Amino acid sequence: xxxxxxxxxxxxxxxxxxxxxxxxxxxxxxxxxxxxxxxxxxxxxxxxxxxxxxxxxxxxxxxxxxxxxxxxxxxxxxxxxxxxxxxxxxxxxxxxxxxxxxxxxxxxxxxxxxxxxxxxxxxxxxxxxxxxxxxxxxxxxxxxxxxxxxxxxxxxxxxxxxxxxxxxxxxxxxxxxxxxxxxxxxxxxxxxxxxxxxxxxxxxxxxxxxxxxxxxxxxxxxxxxxxxxxxxxxxxxxxxxxxxxxxxxxxxxxxxxxxxxxxxxxxxxxxxxxxxxxxxxxxxxxxxxxxxxxxxxxxxxxxxxxxxxxxxxxxxxxxxxxxxxxxxxxxxxxxxxxxxxxxxxxxxxxxxxxxxxxxxxxxxxxxxxxxxxxxxxxxxxxxxxxxxxxxxxxxxxxxxxxxxxxxxxxxxxx
Numbered sequence: 001x002x003x004x005x006x007x008x009x010x011x012x013x014x015x016x017x018x019x020x021x022x023x024x025x026x027x028x029x030x031x032x033x034x035x036x037x038x039x040x041x042x043x044x045x046x047x048x049x050x051x052x053x054x055x056x057x058x059x060x061x062x063x064x065x066x067x068x069x070x071x072x073x074x075x076x077x078x079x080x081x082x083x084x085x086x087x088x089x090x091x092x093x094x095x096x097x098x099x100x101x102x103x104x105x106x107x108x109x110x111x112x113x114x115x116x117x118x119x120x121x122x123x124x125x126x127x128x129x130x131x132x133x134x135x136x137x138x139x140x141x142x143x144x145x146x147x148x149x150x151x152x153x154x155x156x157x158x159x160x161x162x163x164x165x166x167x168x169x170x171x172x173x174x175x176x177x178x179x180x181x182x183x184x185x186x187x188x189x190x191x192x193x194x195x196x197x198x199x200x201x202x203x204x205x206x207x208x209x210x211x212x213x214x215x216x217x218x219x220x221x222x223x224x225x226x227x228x229x230x231x232x233x234x235x236x237x238x239x240x241x242x243x244x245x246x247x248x249x250x251x252x253x254x255x256x257x258x259x260x261x262x263x264x265x266x267x268x269x270x271x272x273x274x275x276x277x278x279x280x281x282x283x284x285x286x287x288x289x290x291x292x293x294x295x296x297x298x299x300x301x302x303x304x305x306x307x308x309x310x311x312x313x314x315x316x317x318x319x320x321x322x323x324x325x326x327x328x329x330x331x332x333x334x335x336x337x338x339x340x341x342x343x344x345x346x347x348x349x350x351x352x353x354x355x356x357x358x359x360x361x362x363x364x365x366x367x368x369x370x371x372x373x374x375x376x377x378x379x380x381x382x383x384x385x386x387x388x389x390x391x392x393x394x395x396x397x398x399x400x401x402x403x404x405x406x407x408x409x410x411x412x413x414x
Contacts, residue, residue, distance in 0.1 A: 001311045004303075004335060008053070008293060008316055010249040014097060014162060014216050016317070018053035019310050020331040023252070023297040023319035024101040024165065024220070026059035027377050028071030028402065034064050035080040036073050036087045039381035044098065046380055047324065048091040051332030054317070055091055055098045056165055061105070062148040066118065068105040068172070070402060075100070075152040084159035092160075099163035099216060100156045102149055106173030107134040107182065121176050121183040121190060121199075142189055142199065145173070150206040153217070163216025166203055169254045174200050175222055178239065179231040197239045201246060208247045218250035219243060220297075223281035233281055241288045252295040252319060253278045253285075275305040282315050295319050302341035303334045322369075325376040326386040347372040347392050368392055371399040 008016040029039045047055055061067055064074040075084070091098045107126055109118035119141065120134035137145070153164045168174035176182040177199035183190040190196050200219070208217050221243070223236050240251060277298040286294065297319025300306050306318045323342040324330045333339050347369045372395045376386040 002313070002316075004307055004310055004318070010216055010293060011247070011291060012163075012214050012216050012249045014214065014249065016053040016097060017095060018051070018331070018335060019317050020052055020306070020334060021054040021252075021295055021297075021317050021319045022047055022050070022052045022056060022324050022331070023295075023321040024056045024058040024167070025321055025325060025373070025377065026069065026072070027057070027381070028069055028374060029378065029381050030071050030073040033080075034061070034067070034072060034074040036083045039378070040073070040087050041090050042383055043377060043381040044087065044090040046328050048094040048096050048098075050324070050329035051335055052096055053331070055096055057098070057100050059103050059167070060100050060152070062102055062145070062152045063104060066105055066109050068103065068108060069110045075102075075155050076148065077151070078155055078158065081155065081159055084155065084161075088156075088160035097162035097216070099165050099218065100152075100161050101165045101167050101220070102152050102156075103167035104145055104148070104173040106176045107131075108171055108173075109134075120173070121185055124182055124184065126171075136185075139187065139189070146199070146202050146206050149203045150210040153207040153215075154210045157211050157215045163218065163249065164207065164211075165218040165220055165250070165252065166200070166207070167220050168200050169220045169222040169252075174203065175231070178222075178235070181231075193235050193238060197242060200239065201242060204243060204246045204248065216249040218248060218252060218295075220252040220254055223253055223278045233284070236281070237285055237288060240285045244289045244292055248292050250293050250295055250317065251285075251289060252297055252317075253282050253315075254297050275299045275301055276309055279309055279314055286314065293317060297321055301344055303337070304340070306334060322373045325373040325380070326388060328380060328386075345372070345388065347395060367399075368395055371395045374398075374402075 004019045006019060008019060027040060027043065031037045044055060059068055059072055061072045061074045064076060088098060107118050107120035118132060118134040119137050121137060123133055123136045125131040125133045156164050166174060178196050183196050185191060188195060189198055204219060221239065222231060223233055243251065276296055279296050282294055282296045293316035295317035296315040300318050300320060309315050309318060320330050323344060326345055327333060327342055330342050333342060372390060375390060375395060375398050379386055
């Protein structure tokens with residue numbers, strides 16, 4: 001049987017040294033020009049020594065006019081090639097592949113970062129207080145965004161990264177096209193499940209055609225968005241089956257959106273205790289993906305759960321997200337048996353009786369928790385140790401300092 005220690009050969013020929021992946025976390029460590037700098041090199045150099053089989057960066061945007069949050073790195077062309085090359089080199093000595101997660105926020109664009117109206121498949125705002133109604137994309141603009149994904153992937157390969165992952169989950173633009181709640185078009189890009197999945201397929205096809213055969217191409221996809229009338233598991237399985245024919249190297253399963261944040265640990269205690277929130281869904285698509293490896297991210301904490309998931313064949317790769325912000329060598333902790341489980345840190349809002357009457361505590365808790373973990377990434381990027389005693393007030397102030405009033409809205413983190 002397969003174990004966590006075993007290497008994995010991807011369809012493109014790339015070899016992952018083991019089965020534990022550092023999943024994408026939005027670092028927000030780009031400079032004012034949205035270019036990578038030494039803080040990302042420090043952060044990924046640290047993670048490269050953590051025993052992971054794969055490192056995936058977080059939230060690299062393909063359009064500097066459409067940012068998820070201040071501090072996003074943007075790749076539109078080769079203007080930052082030298083800095084990107086230095087970033088890509090940070091994991092080479094350790095022999096750890098590094099992929100860039102490419103994304104477009106769509107209607108989840110940060111209003112402070114934008115200064116103008118976001119774009120989306122349809123003019124439907126997020127179901128969150130203060131959300132801006134987006135402008136509907138024209139067919140020409142859709143084609144332009146697809147080309148942006150492909151151009152960014154080509155730059156990543158030139159810079160020396162080992163692959164890219166398309167972010168098709170958590171309510172960002174690719175997921176917006178997939179969901180009937182956010183895509184109510186009636187043209188070639190919407191109107192039924194087949195046309196709603198076209199955008200995701202075209203992005204993957206365009207990237208695969210632009211990069212070399214040995215460059216890895218993956219996608220992060222929702223099992224469902226957990227909203228009434230939204231993207232369902234049945235529709236997700238149809239998308240997986242279609243994607244399996246497009247030359248992908250890894251499909252990562254997640255779920256939820258910032259309207260219903262199933263991926264952020266806000267699930268019921270019984271769900272969190274089971275770990276691997278989306279493993280049951282992964283079992284249902286195992287036969288659909290053929291030889292394409294499956295990764296599952298969300299909830300894994302114990303070595304037993306991770307090992308069982310891989311040994312049973314329910315997934316090929318285990319993704320770990322937020323624990324890597326405070327335990328930067330989380331993979332080594334598990335693989336070397338230094339601890340039976342990773343420590344999970346959760347930050348919640350105070351004054352719950354009062355705040356619960358005026359706001360959604362689940363969303364606020366997720367927002368603070370992501371901010372707390374982002375603070376830890378910034379510390380590691382500065383060469384400092386994580387601060388496990390950091391409180392929620394300091395976290396809230398840091399969010400306001402980084403994002404201004406936009407931090408009071410939805411926070412893009414995974």
